[in-house]
Amino acid sequence: MRVLVTGSAGFIGFHLSRSLLAEGHAVTGLDGFSDYYDVALKRARHAELARHAAFAPVEGRLETPGLLRELMERVAPDIVVHLAAQAGVRYSLENPRAYADANLMGSFELFEAVRANPVRHLLLASTSSAYGGNTALPFREADRAVSPLTLYAASKIAMEAMAHSYSHLFAIPTTAFRFFTVYGPWGRPDMALFLFTRKILAGEPIEVFSGGSAERDFTYVSDLVDAIRRLAEVPPPLPGTAAPVGPFDTLSASAPYRLVNIGGGRPVRLDAMIDALEAALGRRAERIPKPLPPGDVARTHASTELLQALIGRVPETPIETGIPAFVAWYRAYYGA
CATH class of the missing domain: 3.90.25.10 (UDP-galactose 4-epimerase, domain 1)
Structure with missing residues (x-):
């Protein structure tokens, strides 16, 4: 496959890209190398990936108008895994604009690029922080996420909502996953x-x-990557074409869209x-x-029922x- 990974110099993007390359896939990795934390560490990750001839690094910011669309037209990926974001719960109190730029406008640019260049499956990284002030445990994907406690969480919930609308309007098979302390x-x-x-x-x-x-709910990174790879092989079907995998399934009734926790429970x-x-x-x-x-x-x-039903295992x-x-x-x- 040809895979586009955004945030490929990030922690999870690096591990996912390395796994895909080891399996023989061609990976295009986009990263903006923001200075939120040590840029040298990010450069070192990309240098490790560059050891593979099938890795094509691209440096650029998500929110740059047209950058993602041009990249997707040139690469024509089969799958897109969107991991790039402004991360950090506490940093959102200091620099909220970074979250609006990367997580909202950057995701919008990606959705527009996928709209113009359809893919087999779009996978998106969200966060357990989306559950916010929820007190019922474990956190279940069907729980209402209406009480975010930080702008970081709010920006990720907004990304999920935008993704669902694009999935509905343009029939884009989309899976959003909520990570738990990787x-x-x-x-x-x-x-x-x-x-x-x-x-x-x-x-x-x-x-x-x-x-x-x-x-x-600590999640070891190799377990997380394994879950993403397995979920990539299970794109949500069009509405009315398949039954939910269980009463806990978040498969949308109006879009090929699903939301999944990735955690060990x-x-x-x-x-x-x-x-x-x-x-x-x-x-x-x-x-x-x-x-x-x-x-x-x-x-x-994390509630793990849906992940278990979809891929047959959970982080362990x-x-x-x-x-x-x-x-x-x-x-x-x-x-x-």
Whole structure:
């Protein structure tokens, strides 16, 4: 296949692109190399991908008018996986315009490009943050997402809504997936695991929100990539042409559109994650308790029924395996 991956120098985009290339697919990777976090890390990821002759890197911003349309006309991808976005829950309090530019206008440019250049399947990255103030657990895809707590979450919900409208109007097979706290080698420096590792190795204290009682549905990156690859092979059918896979299916009645959680359904307390990190590093952390920041939630927990029905499995790598793998990469990459 020919696959276009937006955000290919990002954490998940890098791993997905590398997996696709290993399977023999041709990958065009678009990335804007924003300075939200270490650009050198993003360049290093792209350099790894460039070892493959079937990888074609493209540098550019999603929201640049016409860029995506021209790229798709030239590449003619079979599948598009849209991972590029302005990420970060807390950063949306500091720089909200970045979210409007990348997540709203950038996604709009992509939908217009796909409208003009139809594909076999459009896959879109959303977020568990879309569940916002929901208190019913586990988070189910059919739950109403009407109480976002940050502009980041709101921008992703808006992207989902735009995607459904384009899917309905132009019969674009579209799957949107909501990620749950992805971690692993080559991870994002703004995420807790990365921050904690750096500080513990430097002998600095770490800030622990809610006394470590907050829970996250941690998802190891290779499990996530496997789920995306399998979902790519299950494009939603046109309305009226197939039955839902179960009462929990989010298959739209008016569009070839579906929304799917990607998570393991096994929340882990933050203090348990830190315990596993200390064991992997061979060092103890000085923990400073802090209240939960604005926009953060106390617990995330993915319902996995739909993912299980669609691909036959759910993410299963435990933190006792995933965290040592991250630490080994971190030590090798930074010489720590």
